[in-house]
Amino acid sequence: MKELYLLGATGSIGTQVLDIVKQNPTEFKVITMTANHRIEALRHLIDEFKPRFVSVGQEKDSIALQKDYPNLAIGYGPNGIIQAATYHSNHSDTLLVNALVGISGLMPTVEAIKIKRDIALANKETLVVAGDIINQLLQEYQVNLYPIDSEHSAIWQCLKGEAHKTIQRLIITASGGTFRDYLRSHLQTVTVEEALKHPNWSMGNKITIDSATMMNKGFEVIEAYHLFHVLPHQIETIIHRESIVHSMVEFNDHSIIAQLSDHDMRLPISYALFYPKRVSNPVRSLNLVKLAKLSFEEVSFDRYPCLNYAYQALNKGGNACAILNAANEAAVDLFLNRQIDFLSIETIIKEALDTTTWIEKPTLMQLMDTDASVKKIIYQRYKKG
Ligand code: NAD
Ligand code: MG
Numbered sequence: 001m002k003e004l005y006l007l008g009a010t011g012s013i014g015t016q017v018l019d020i021v022k023q024n025p026t027e028f029k030v031i032t033m034t035a036n037h038r039i040e041a042l043r044h045l046i047d048e049f050k051p052r053f054v055s056v057g058q059e060k061d062s063i064a065l066q067k068d069y070p071n072l073a074i075g076y077g078p079n080g081i082i083q084a085a086t087y088h089s090n091h092s093d094t095l096l097v098n099a100l101v102g103i104s105g106l107m108p109t110v111e112a113i114k115i116k117r118d119i120a121l122a123n124k125e126t127l128v129v130a131g132d133i134i135n136q137l138l139q140e141y142q143v144n145l146y147p148i149d150s151e152h153s154a155i156w157q158c159l160k161g162e163a164h165k166t167i168q169r170l171i172i173t174a175s176g177g178t179f180r181d182y183l184r185s186h187l188q189t190v191t192v193e194e195a196l197k198h199p200n201w202s203m204g205n206k207i208t209i210d211s212a213t214m215m216n217k218g219f220e221v222i223e224a225y226h227l228f229h230v231l232p233h234q235i236e237t238i239i240h241r242e243s244i245v246h247s248m249v250e251f252n253d254h255s256i257i258a259q260l261s262d263h264d265m266r267l268p269i270s271y272a273l274f275y276p277k278r279v280s281n282p283v284r285s286l287n288l289v290k291l292a293k294l295s296f297e298e299v300s301f302d303r304y305p306c307l308n309y310a311y312q313a314l315n316k317g318g319n320a321c322a323i324l325n326a327a328n329e330a331a332v333d334l335f336l337n338r339q340i341d342f343l344s345i346e347t348i349i350k351e352a353l354d355t356t357t358w359i360e361k362p363t364l365m366q367l368m369d370t371d372a373s374v375k376k377i378i379y380q381r382y383k384k385g
Contacts, residue, residue, distance in 0.1 A: 002028050002273070003091045005117070007081055007108055008099035009033035010041045012204045013122040013148065013265060017097050018045065020270050023282065028273070032084040034100075039065065046072065053087050055080030078107065085112045095273070098123040099148075101206050102329050103371050106130055110364065113137045120272040122148040124223045125329075129322045130367050131226030145227075146272040151220050152227055153268030154246035154259035159228070162251065170224055171248040171256070173240035174299060175200050177211040180241070184303060190342045192335065200243040200263050209332045213345055214299070218310020222321055225314060232314050237307065239297040244286065262286055305346050309353060319362040319370045320353065326374035327352035331382075339384050348378055 004021065008014040009030075021028045030049040035042040036057040046054060046069060055075040056062050062076040075083045085096050085108035096112040097120045098105050105123030110130075112119055114137070121127070127134060138145055147153055151172045159167070178198055179187060195212050196205060203211075210216035221235045246268075248258040261267050262284045270281040301308040306328075313320035331348040334340045340348070352374050359366055 001026065001091075001093070003031045003089055003094040004028050004273075005032045005085055005087060005094065005096045005112070006030055006099065007034045007084060007097065007105065008036075008101065008123075009045055010035040010038040011099055011101065012202065012207075013099035013269065014097075016265050017099060017269055017273070018049065020266060020273055020281065021049070024279075031089065031094075032087045034081050034084045037061075043068070053084060055084045078104065081108045082111050084108070086115050086117070094118070095120055097148075097273070098126065101125070101204055103129055103325065103368075106368075109134065110137060113141050113143045116141050116143055118144045118146070120146045120148050120269075122269075124149055124219050125325055127223045127226045128219045128325045129371065130364060131222065131321070133364055133367070135226055146275050147223070147227055148265075148268050148272045149220060149223065150243075150263070150265065150268050151247040152223060153271050155224065155228060155249055157259045157271070158247070158249040158257040162249075162257075164229070166252045167228070167230060167234070168250040168252050168254070169234045169236055170228060170230060171250065172217065172220055172224060172235065172237045173243070173245050173247055173296075174214065174217045174237050175211065175243045176239045176241060176297075177214060177216075178208070179212050180239070187343050188341060192338060195335070195342060199241075201265075205336055206329075206332055209335060209345070210328070212342075213306045214304035215306040215310065215328050215345075215349075217299075217304075218307045219325075221307075221310055222314050232311060237299050239299050240295065241297075242291065242294055244291060244294055260286060306349060309346070309349055313353065316358070317360070319356075319359045319367055322362070322367045322370045323352050323356045323374055324349060326371040327378060330375045330378040334378070334382050340382055344382070348382065352378065 030051050032053040033051045034055040039061050053073040059076045062074045066074050094117050096117050099122045103125050105126045109126045155170055178195055196208050198208050217237050224235050243263040245258045245260050248256050250256045264283040267283045313324040327349040331345040335345055356374055
């Protein structure tokens with residue numbers, strides 16, 4: 001029995017994690033959970049999974065919950081999330097599952113590493129902002145970090161049993177996002193509703209917008225750099241509309257190994273939760289004959305400038321990826337709240353990268369400060385009312 005400490009239980013990844021738990025009741029026990037605003041959904045989860053500790057976004061929600069669940073330990077705010085991540089256990093097999101969105105996932109990851117708790121990480125922003133520091137900590141505390149992102153799970157599976165020095169390149173596939181068939185000239189006027197309709201995946205709002213701008217792919221390049229210890233130029237992206245080949249690795253003998261499956265996040269989630277075991281799951285088996293065709297196209301940096309900004313930030317290093325992430329979080333939030341148009345997302349990111357003070361070797365605190373100051377400037381400039 002593995003104990004799970006689940007951050008972001010009510011989100012798209014969080015609920016799919018709980019789906020896997022439900023299907024394997026003797027394998028997992030959920031000890032802590034967090035939710036931000038969806039308190040009704042959290043109440044259902046408390047009744048069903050009976051955690052020992054939960055944390056919510058607001059103090060007032062924690063007070064209301066405590067009245068109904070007098071025996072449950074309850075926290076709130078950023079500190080509550082850290083309590084959920086590091087909740088004490090004497091059990092030998094514990095796993096933090098980080099399914100938060102945005103930089104809110106960073107500090108809980110850091111604190112969990114410091115108590116030597118292994119991590120299944122969906123929250124890609126953690127590695128984007130602070131990948132170097134996270135890698136140092138993982139090494140110092142001898143902690144394992146397993147990716148829950150379909151592309152990185154694919155690469156991880158392709159690399160199984162292979163010598164690192166034989167890796168030639170990683171090939172990350174991209175669906176192309178919601179607007180893959182739109183000309184750039186049509187992007188100026190697209191609405192939030194249109195942007196939220198992803199052709200292949202059903203995901204949280206922020207990552208769906210990140211997919212439409214391809215910033216998500218840029219983040220995945222940065223994530224792959226930190227997870228698999230290759231150079232930026234060894235990480236390529238390619239458009240693959242069908243989202244069936246989740247990524248590939250080319251080796252020094254020019255053999256390319258790919259991982260294919262239906263697009264269903266329960267596969268990478270299950271792979272990370274059960275690792276090193278491979279276990280049956282509810283994901284549909286692929287009918288290759290029915291699929292008939294898999295297509296691959298070049299990605300254009302002109303069409304998707306955010307992907308280019310991500311490579312630039314990765315090559316620049318220091319706090320550049322924290323600037324990239326902060327500007328993107330603020331810009332996507334402004335777009336979702338109808339304060340800016342779609343193409344302003346990329347303008348705002350470029351502006352932040354060009355104007356924010358660069359720090360070569362930032363500490364964790366300097367990365368958090370970079371995040372706060374970049375967001376503050378963007379909200380001051382672009383938030384209406
Ligand atoms: P989501 O918006 O559906 O869920 C996010 C969760 O985080 C919710 O439980 C919410 O309550 C919580 N949350 C949000 N803001 C918070 C804050 N400030 N403080 C505390 N809690 C907060 O998002 P998602 O689609 O599940 O994505 C989660 C992470 O997984 C993201 O980093 C995303 O990039 C990554 N990811 C998602 C998918 C997917 O299919 N959804 C695939 C790959 C990677
Ligand atoms: Mg992905």
